Amino acid sequence: MRRLLPYPFVSAALFLLWLLLNESVAPGTALVGAVLALLGGWSFALLEPGTARVRRLGTALRLLGLVLADVVRSNIDVARIILGPHRVHRSGFIEIPLTLRNPQGLAALACILTATPGSAWVEYDSGEGMLLLHVLDLADEAAWVRTVKDRYEAPLMEIFP
Structure with missing residues (x-):
């Protein structure tokens, strides 16, 4: 069967x-x-999907809450950009070095970044561990790198061994 x-x-x-x-x-x-x-x-x-083993359920729940709050905040920010007074917004691409190598963790990170309005996972170089991210309002590139690494990558490394 x-x-x-x-x-x-x-x-x-x-x-x-x-x-x-x-x-x-x-x-x-x-x-x-x-x-x-x-x-x-x-x-x-x-496709031979691997089995995801979640180690820290508390961390996963905190990350889920953080992501939901970020999605709501990003929706508001994107709505302001689109509907607000037309200022010049600089969109662009950022290269972010990732330490995370777990395939399920990377898939979760891709879902998080793509589900958050104003950002999109574009490409990942597995050899170098480099993520290419597109951002709608790129005011501070270093802030985006810190956000991805500290808010998302660090908890995902705890969750997926």
């Missing part, structure tokens, strides 16, 4: 999403959805 459905929750979610998007449970729609769900589960298995 594991060979047919290596990731049953992924396949089930894809199947349900297909039915919802098509707004139909007709046999043809369900059959196509089942085939796509099987292919999606098999494709996910080919």
Whole structure:
């Protein structure tokens, strides 16, 4: 059974999403959805996702609260930039050296930075551990480096061994 459905929750979610998007449970729609769900589960298995081991749940919860607060604050800041008086804002790219090497930790950092309005993870050089980040309002490059390293990378290094 594991060979047919290596990731049953992924396949089930894809199947349900297909039915919802098509707004139909007709046999043809369900059959196509089942085939796509099987292919999606098999494709996910080919990626060989590692098992994430969270070491410090308290740190993870504090980081979650911090990220949620940062997302709200960043939404307000981006809204001010877009809707406020038109000042000149300098957007740009920053290179940030990362110590974090855990794949799950890097994925979490990518989600955090991309989910925060005004910043986007652009590229990561695994050989050098260098992150390229795009920032909408780049007033202080050093502040962004400190923010990423101190607020996000340090807790993620505690959470993911």
